[in-house]
Amino acid sequence: xxxxxxxxxxxxxxxxxxxxxxxxxxxxxxxxxxxxxxxxxxxxxxxxxxxxxxxxxxxxxxxxxxxxxxxxxxxxxxxxxxxxxxxxxxxxxxxxxxxxxxxxxxxxxxxxxxxxxxxxxxxxxxxxxxxxxxxxxxxxxxxxxxxxxxxxxxxxxxxxxxxxxxxxxxxxxxxxxxxxxxxxxxxxxxxxxxxxxxxxxxxxxxxxxxxxxxxxxxxxxxxxxxxxxxxxxxxxxxxxxxxxxxxxxxxxxxxxxxxxxxxxxxxxxxxxxxxxxxxxxxxxxxxxxxxxxx
Amino acid sequence: xxxxxxxxxxxxxxxxxxxxxxxxxxxxxxxxxxxxxxxxxxxxxxxxxxxxxxxxxxxxxxxxxxxxxxxxxxxxxxxxxxxxxxxxxxxxxxxxxxxxxxxxxxxxxxxxxxxxxxxxxxxxxxxxxxxxxxx
Amino acid sequence: xxxxxxxxxxxxxxxxxxxxxxxxxxxxxxxxxxxxxxxxxxxxxxxxxxxxxxxxxxxxxxxxxxxxxxxxxxxxxxxxxxxxxxxxxxxxxxxxxxxxxxxxxxxxxxxxxxxxxxxxxxxxxxxxxxxxxxxxxxxxxxxxxxxxxxxxxxxxxxxxxxxxxxxxxxxxxxxxxxxxxxxxxxxxxxxxxxxxxxxxxxxxxxxxxxxxxxxxxxxxxxxxxxxxxxxxxxxxxxxxxxxxxxxxxxxxxxxxxxxxxxxxx
Ligand code: SF4
Ligand code: SF4
Ligand code: SF4
Ligand code: SF4
Ligand code: FES
Numbered sequence: 001x002x003x004x005x006x007x008x009x010x011x012x013x014x015x016x017x018x019x020x021x022x023x024x025x026x027x028x029x030x031x032x033x034x035x036x037x038x039x040x041x042x043x044x045x046x047x048x049x050x051x052x053x054x055x056x057x058x059x060x061x062x063x064x065x066x067x068x069x070x071x072x073x074x075x076x077x078x079x080x081x082x083x084x085x086x087x088x089x090x091x092x093x094x095x096x097x098x099x100x101x102x103x104x105x106x107x108x109x110x111x112x113x114x115x116x117x118x119x120x121x122x123x124x125x126x127x128x129x130x131x132x133x134x135x136x137x138x139x140x141x142x143x144x145x146x147x148x149x150x151x152x153x154x155x156x157x158x159x160x161x162x163x164x165x166x167x168x169x170x171x172x173x174x175x176x177x178x179x180x181x182x183x184x185x186x187x188x189x190x191x192x193x194x195x196x197x198x199x200x201x202x203x204x205x206x207x208x209x210x211x212x213x214x215x216x217x218x219x220x221x222x223x224x225x226x227x228x229x230x231x232x233x234x235x236x237x238x239x240x241x242x243x244x245x246x247x248x249x250x251x252x253x254x255x256x257x258x259x260x261x262x263x264x265x266x267x268x269x270x271x272x273x274x275x276x277x278x279x280x281x282x283x284x285x286x287x288x289x290x291x292x293x294x
Numbered sequence: 295x296x297x298x299x300x301x302x303x304x305x306x307x308x309x310x311x312x313x314x315x316x317x318x319x320x321x322x323x324x325x326x327x328x329x330x331x332x333x334x335x336x337x338x339x340x341x342x343x344x345x346x347x348x349x350x351x352x353x354x355x356x357x358x359x360x361x362x363x364x365x366x367x368x369x370x371x372x373x374x375x376x377x378x379x380x381x382x383x384x385x386x387x388x389x390x391x392x393x394x395x396x397x398x399x400x401x402x403x404x405x406x407x408x409x410x411x412x413x414x415x416x417x418x419x420x421x422x423x424x425x426x427x428x429x
Numbered sequence: 430x431x432x433x434x435x436x437x438x439x440x441x442x443x444x445x446x447x448x449x450x451x452x453x454x455x456x457x458x459x460x461x462x463x464x465x466x467x468x469x470x471x472x473x474x475x476x477x478x479x480x481x482x483x484x485x486x487x488x489x490x491x492x493x494x495x496x497x498x499x500x501x502x503x504x505x506x507x508x509x510x511x512x513x514x515x516x517x518x519x520x521x522x523x524x525x526x527x528x529x530x531x532x533x534x535x536x537x538x539x540x541x542x543x544x545x546x547x548x549x550x551x552x553x554x555x556x557x558x559x560x561x562x563x564x565x566x567x568x569x570x571x572x573x574x575x576x577x578x579x580x581x582x583x584x585x586x587x588x589x590x591x592x593x594x595x596x597x598x599x600x601x602x603x604x605x606x607x608x609x610x611x612x613x614x615x616x617x618x619x620x621x622x623x624x625x626x627x628x629x630x631x632x633x634x635x636x637x638x639x640x641x642x643x644x645x646x647x648x649x650x651x652x653x654x655x656x657x658x659x660x661x662x663x664x665x666x667x668x669x670x671x672x673x674x675x676x677x678x679x680x681x682x683x684x685x686x687x688x689x690x691x692x693x694x
Contacts, residue, residue, distance in 0.1 A: 041588050
């Protein structure tokens with residue numbers, strides 16, 4: 001099987017761990033990945049004003065690249081890319097007037113009408129690989145790892161692009177169960193991490209992040225799994241500061257879901273770029289004996 | 295909050311503009327405050343999302359434009375998915391931001407961000423923040 | 430496209446006018462509009478020459494006249510068409526019914542930095558030019574570029590932290606500023622690309638080791654004697670030396686040729 005893939009800017013630098021672990025996992029699952037050519041930034045947030053079409057041009061241009069490459073599906077990893085691409089795609093599919101305006105504006109590109117389907121890797125694993133198959137492929141079960149699936153906002157909201165209904169966390173749950181981990185549901189799994197508000201003074205984003213981390217810790221989770229580099233920044237990279245400011249009492253290591261998948265599939269830890277996580281993340285996996293010998 | 299309504303405070307034009315930009319009808323709101331309950335940023339906001347809807351219903355745009363609510367909104371859509379009246383509140387917040395941003399006014403200044411922060415932040419934080427908070 | 434083809438295949442030959450103010454016989458003029466005013470200019474001239482023919486004098490906005498300094502960006506529209514066109518005045522030949530304006534200068538923010546201190550990480554570029562993240566991928570920059578540079582491509586590469594790709598994609602940029610004049614995100618693309626090329630050259634591109642060896646040899650005085658020998662020669666002797674010099678045959682396979690005289694190697 002071969003899939004077309006849209007990475008997104010952050011996955012090429014600070015969230016390299018989200019990408020490399022995904023690519024290694026897909027390789028282990030026997031799936032060939034083709035990164036689309038000449039892609040640009042998706043815009044990270046979907047424009048919400050009715051008359052603002054210029055901010056749809058970026059995501060649509062990427063969908064056109066996928067169409068040019070003959071893809072009918074485009075797989076994404078980053079939640080924000082997923083949301084922005086999928087929502088822009090809905091406009092192109094369902095709104096003939098806006099579609100026409102956008103196509104006319106992009107007179108340097110072929111016309112596009114929503115022919116490509118935008119798919120998040122979690123959905124892809126569910127629909128095209130199957131949890132049974134993943135369970136069979138697991139080499140190092142993540143036994144005893146108590147992991148809290150954190151969805152954040154953009155995987156689930158709004159409903160027309162959500163990978164599953166608001167309040168349900170079944171895709172990550174089934175994934176981690178297939179990998180042998182213990183899934184720890186927690187109350188704040190769909191609360192916002194503060195998102196881009198981290199740019200606009202840290203206080204707001206910090207208190208939301210603290211709420212989530214405390215909720216996960218109270219539910220008995222040892223670690224948090226995300227699919228978004230901005231969530232990972234607000235919840236993971238900021239933990240030191242949160243602890244210092246007394247906003248949280250204990251730290252909770254954070255992973256990208258792809259890293260846990262890769263480790264369970266027997267991928268070498270070096271391919272998961274744990275150097276980009278907090279040190280505690282790798283230590284926890286070591287303590288649980290989840291790493292294949294190097 | 296006491297609302298003083300005179301014929302000067304109600305600006306029909308801005309009300310129409312809000313409707314046009316957001317595509318939402320704020321008059322549908324029944325003031326249940328589910329949105330405020332869902333909102334992760336209320337602690338930062340001077341008016342809760344419900345209050346913003348209230349001010350918008352009465353067309354009190356002077357009060358609204360002085361509010362920080364829509365600047366503190368994280369576009370998380372938690373309000374949107376739960377509103378019993380089906381209002382996409384995130385779109386109303388965006389429309390309020392856009393009314394200011396479209397006059398070429400920035401809420402944050404990219405060039406004033408400390409270099410160490412930019413170096414540390416993931417690209418999507420910068421892209422998203424600039425889209426929501428700069429003109 | 431069709432118009433252009435028609436013009437090149439037309440029967441009547443074009444008469445070159447060069448710099449002449451009085452046109453030779455058979456030379457044809459066409460109307461162009463410079464800042465809205467009509468001028469009839471010889472059809473074979475570039476925009477720059479046509480403007481001079483019409484009586485304009487370039488104090489700024491002209492430099493090399495060879496398409497490489499980037500001083501003469503021009504924006505134009507053809508009568509009756511919505512599309513904006515861009516070109517270099519010194520390179521683009523006039524066409525009938527062009528509406529022309531020069532953009533000799535467009536304000537763009539240029540950050541100051543010390544190249545020896547900023548290091549090879551893309552984040553240093555991000556910190557100097559955070560407006561990079563305001564790009565909306567409208568691609569107006571690429572459409573404006575008279576050098577066919579993939580401007581959106583290099584901006585995207587930089588957002589993705591790929592300095593090498595940005596340096597390579599922007600290699601043909603001549604800093605004309607047309608991209609910046611069109612940018613939705615108010616980004617000074619070409620200044621950022623220049624920084625990327627500088628960082629690439631300073632930190633990323635592999636050093637040419639043979640060059641360093643040669644520089645050391647020169648510094649150690651290995652070639653001083655030869656140079657003195659040449660300086661002492663008279664003109665005739667020097668010419669003879671030059672004519673009789675050994676040359677690597679054109680298209681000889683790499684690494685197969687050696688000169689007979691090896692003392693200079
Ligand atoms: S949830 Fe909806 S109806 Fe309730 S206060 Fe908010 S906007 Fe109004
Ligand atoms: S979208 Fe904005 S207003 Fe609505 S809940 Fe999220 S932060 Fe609050
Ligand atoms: S990239 Fe910009 S500055 Fe460089 S040649 Fe093209 S338009 Fe001119
Ligand atoms: S003109 Fe500016 S905003 Fe548009 S694609 Fe180019 S760099 Fe991006
Ligand atoms: S004068 Fe130098 S490029 Fe035209």
